[in-house]
Amino acid sequence: MPKSAHAAETLALKALAWLVSQEDLLPVFLGSSGASEADLREQAQDPVFLASVLDFLLMDDAWIVGFCDAAQVGYETPMQARAQLPGGAQINWT
Numbered sequence: 001m002p003k004s005a006h007a008a009e010t011l012a013l014k015a016l017a018w019l020v021s022q023e024d025l026l027p028v029f030l031g032s033s034g035a036s037e038a039d040l041r042e043q044a045q046d047p048v049f050l051a052s053v054l055d056f057l058l059m060d061d062a063w064i065v066g067f068c069d070a071a072q073v074g075y076e077t078p079m080q081a082r083a084q085l086p087g088g089a090q091i092n093w094t
Helices: 005-021 026-033 037-042 047-057 061-071 077-084
Strands: none
Touching (some): 005 026, 005 061, 005 077
């Protein structure tokens, strides 16, 4: 479990690298996020952009399984990392 924002960013960078290696999935991310291939390089250090990478992967269990198996991390780890990045806090409405 990523215990810091830095560890979460590192995991998200690994997720971005995995995503770039997925020829069928990368265009889906680019299309849904509006990002370009240049944006991938330019925004790779931006915690908000990295959060969007994890948000995207978290939309589909198969994507999470593929990334986690490749990165050899637990299936819950991307969600835990997402909570450490901007906009990831759980909202309590009560």
